[in-house]
Amino acid sequence: GAGVSQTPSNKVTEKGKYVELRCDPISGHTALYWYRQSLGQGPEFLIYFQGTGAADDSGLPNDRFFAVRPEGSVSTLKIQRTERGDSAVYLCASNNGLAGAEQYFGPGTRLTVT
Amino acid sequence: GENVEQHPSTLSVQEGDSAVIKCTYSDSASNYFPWYKQELGKGPQLIIDIRSNVGEKKDQRIAVTLNKTAKHFSLHITETQPEDSAVYFCAASWDMDSNYQLIWGAGTKLIIKP
Numbered sequence: 001g002a003g004v005s006q007t008p009s010n011k012v013t014e015k016g017k018y019v020e021l022r023c024d025p026i027s028g029h030t031a032l033y034w035y036r037q038s039l040g041q042g043p044e045f046l047i048y049f050q051g052t053g054a055a056d057d058s059g060l061p062n063d064r065f066f067a068v069r070p071e072g073s074v075s076t077l078k079i080q081r082t083e084r085g086d087s088a089v090y091l092c093a094s095n096n097g098l099a100g101a102e103q104y105f106g107p108g109t110r111l112t113v114t
Numbered sequence: 115g116e117n118v119e120q121h122p123s124t125l126s127v128q129e130g131d132s133a134v135i136k137c138t139y140s141d142s143a144s145n146y147f148p149w150y151k152q153e154l155g156k157g158p159q160l161i162i163d164i165r166s167n168v169g170e171k172k173d174q175r176i177a178v179t180l181n182k183t184a185k186h187f188s189l190h191i192t193e194t195q196p197e198d199s200a201v202y203f204c205a206a207s208w209d210m211d212s213n214y215q216l217i218w219g220a221g222t223k224l225i226i227k228p
Contacts, residue, residue: 004157033214042203042218043158056214091157099211105157 002026004106006092012112013082021077021109025094031055032075033103034067035091043091049075050097082113116141118206120219128227133194135222137204138186144217146210147187149178150203152221158203162189165210191224199226 005024013019025032031050035043045059049069060066064082069075079086089110093103117140127133139147145166150158164171164178164187171178175194180187191198201223205216 041220042205042216044218045214045216048214093157093214100213102160103214105159107156 004092004094004104006090006106006109008109009107010110010112012114015082015084015113017082017113019079019082019111021079021090021111023075023077023092023094023106025073025075025092026104028096029094029104030072030097031095031101032069033093034075034077035093037089037091037108039088046077079111082111084113087111087113116144116206116208116217118204118217118219120204120222122222123220124223124225126225126227127194129194129196131194133191133198133224135189135202135204135224136186137188137206137219138184139206139217140185141206141208142182142185143208144206146207146213147178147180148205148207148213148216149176149189150205152201152203154200161202163210194224194226196226196228199224 007022033048034046037043047067048056051072064080067077089108091108093105095101095103120137148163149161151161152158162173162178164180175192177190201221203221204219207216
């Protein structure tokens with residue numbers, strides 16, 4: 001079946017601009033996770049949704065970052081006033097929401113802030 | 115807080131030989147240790163995991179060992195094949211039910227030479 005998809009695959013934006021990154025989870029998965037991966041590092045947790053609500057947003061670095069999942073399926077990560085330090089690969093993952101269930105990752109969106 | 119160190123950063127082995135990647139962790143409360151494989155342009159994929167009440171786990175050509183006293187764990191890949199080439203990440207967590215709150219190692223780039 002279809003895996004997790006993310007769009008766009010690459011995004012180049014200028015410092016100070018606003019960007020939106022989209023994640024389509026595996027159909028039927030109630031839990032959705034956003035991570036940020038810098039070059040040469042493992043993923044860094046940002047936020048976790050269970051259904052439509054953010055169950056844990058403790059990883060969001062500051063108030064420029066925001067994510068929504070209005071219908072409990074597709075999610076959008078929004079970054080305001082982008083900074084060069086925001087450049088990274090943003091990964092999305094989903095699972096069935098059960099404790100300890102394996103997460104299935106998408107291919108990521110590579111964000112470059114110039 | 116928890117810290118996970120991973121070695122080596124790059125590992126090159128001849129096809130058919132074995133590969134070993136090692137990780138150490140700092141928090142003795144950690145009890146869940148997954149390993150992920152990340153191919154170029156893709157998200158990480160869980161390949162094997164181990165809990166602190168188990169010393170070793172095997173799945174075909176891959177195995178993970180855990181030494182709780184020394185706080186280190188290792189990934190072993192036998193009879194390596196070209197498709198094993200990827201970046202491998204170890205991670206640790208004190209709560210496998212919240213497996214998104216992982217502390218990740220920096221990754222090992224495994225190169226299989228034909």
